Amino acid sequence: MRKIADNIYSVGAIDWDRRLFDELIPLPDGTSYNSYLIKGQEKTVLIDTVDPEKTEILIDNLVSAGVTKIDYIVAHHGEQDHSGSINDVLLLYPDAKVVANEKCKKMLIDLLCLDESNFLTIKEGDTLSLGDRTLEFIDTPWVHWPETFSTYLQEDKILFPCDFFGSHLATSDIFVENESAIYGPAKRYYAEIMSPFRRQIRGNLKKLEKFNIEMIAPSHGPVYKNPKFIIDAYAKWASEDVKNYVMLPYVSMHDSTRKMVEYFSQSLMDRGVKVDVFNLTDVELGKLAMGLVDAATIVLASPTMLIGAHPSAGYAAFLVNALRPKTKFMSIIGSYGWGSKMVDQLTGMMSQVKAEIIEPVVTKGYPTEDDYAKLDELADAIVAKHKEASLM
Numbered sequence: 455m456r457k458i459a460d461n462i463y464s465v466g467a468i469d470w471d472r473r474l475f476d477e478l479i480p481l482p483d484g485t486s487y488n489s490y491l492i493k494g495q496e497k498t499v500l501i502d503t504v505d506p507e508k509t510e511i512l513i514d515n516l517v518s519a520g521v522t523k524i525d526y527i528v529a530h531h532g533e534q535d536h537s538g539s540i541n542d543v544l545l546l547y548p549d550a551k552v553v554a555n556e557k558c559k560k561m562l563i564d565l566l567c568l569d570e571s572n573f574l575t576i577k578e579g580d581t582l583s584l585g586d587r588t589l590e591f592i593d594t595p596w597v598h599w600p601e602t603f604s605t606y607l608q609e610d611k612i613l614f615p616c617d618f619f620g621s622h623l624a625t626s627d628i629f630v631e632n633e634s635a636i637y638g639p640a641k642r643y644y645a646e647i648m649s650p651f652r653r654q655i656r657g658n659l660k661k662l663e664k665f666n667i668e669m670i671a672p673s674h675g676p677v678y679k680n681p682k683f684i685i686d687a688y689a690k691w692a693s694e695d696v697k698n699y700v701m702l703p704y705v706s707m708h709d710s711t712r713k714m715v716e717y718f719s720q721s722l723m724d725r726g727v728k729v730d731v732f733n734l735t736d737v738e739l740g741k742l743a744m745g746l747v748d749a750a751t752i753v754l755a756s757p758t759m760l761i762g763a764h765p766s767a768g769y770a771a772f773l774v775n776a777l778r779p780k781t782k783f784m785s786i787i788g789s790y791g792w793g794s795k796m797v798d799q800l801t802g803m804m805s806q807v808k809a810e811i812i813e814p815v816v817t818k819g820y821p822t823e824d825d826y827a828k829l830d831e832l833a834d835a836i837v838a839k840h841k842e843a844s845l846m
């Protein structure tokens with residue numbers, strides 16, 4: 455149990471070893487499941503719990519600190535990495551009420567088999583007194599599930615936003631010590647789970663403007679004593695602004711597509727466009743997702759396999775479609791041996807991305823001088839689009 459302010463403690467768990475979330479999202483730096491204990495004059499509240507794997511740590515922290523009574527467990531979010539220990543906490547503190555909004559309550563009943571009688575249902579703007587301190591509840595939906603709300607501790611000016619503003623980072627630092635070091639993990643986290651909901655996030659940021667926030671204590675990663683840093687970063691990431699930047703994920707079987715990627719990336723660089731080439735046989739999802747936060751253009755490169763796209767390119771297209779990036783322009787380059795439906799297949803797979811398609815370039819076999827000229831034309835077209843969009 456570690457103090458973050460007077461009578462407010464961090465009682466959650468650091469997960470140094472976890473390397474995958476949702477069996478999908480890489481966690482190169484581990485993560486933490488933050489739970490906070492607020493000891494008010496009259497009432498004691500636990501803010502969120504921890505992943506079921508780490509229940510023992512949370513319970514140990516509470517017991518060894520001599521916590522004999524918990525009146526409320528605020529459950530901001532139904533996902534089990536924060537709610538998964540609620541049943542165990544209730545076994546130890548059976549009189550505690552689970553505080554949740556209507557949507558979150560229904561989810562917790564479905565996911566954890568809790569009973570209606572376990573809950574104190576709140577709604578936006580409600581307050582809950584702990585005696586000398588007051589919790590105020592704010593709906594902050596779609597960060598990244600629809601039910602999520604946040605708690606503002608009025609007297610201490612601390613915001614507890616659960617996943618919102620979090621970062622997957624296992625560290626012994628309770629507070630952010632180095633803002634430039636947390637920027638990457640926080641952006642990666644935003645990119646992987648928050649970015650499809652940027653419109654709703656902008657709404658949530660607007661809603662938070664009226665609160666005087668002096669500290670943000672998220673449920674993953676360290677606590678921000680300078681909230682402006684992460685709020686400003688979110689405002690930038692969640693805006694519709696893009697950069698003069700092309701993402702070029704590719705896979706190649708017999709070098710034709712790789713040769714096109716090599717030529718095309720140089721062609722873009724020669725024209726003053728920033729480009730990142732990602733070999734899809736070796737790239738991890740977090741890097742792709744982070745690129746999508748900024749890229750004005752995505753060009754996906756694939757050979758043809760059994761008439762369609764290479765499955766690795768298909769995976770990238772599926773991922774891009776799921777993350778619905780703000781990317782403004784898209785194209786496809788690649789190759790085939792005797793016939794191909796690769797372009798139609800990949801563009802079909804990215805139908806949720808509201809980007810303008812620029813004429814793809816597909817070669818039969820190894821690229822020829824004509825094909826390189828077409829790649830130069832594609833680079834020219836991208837430069838023209840970026841200039842029209844005032845990106846260069």
Ligand code: FEO
Binds near residue numbers: 534597598673
């Ligand atoms: Fe950290 Fe959406 O759970």
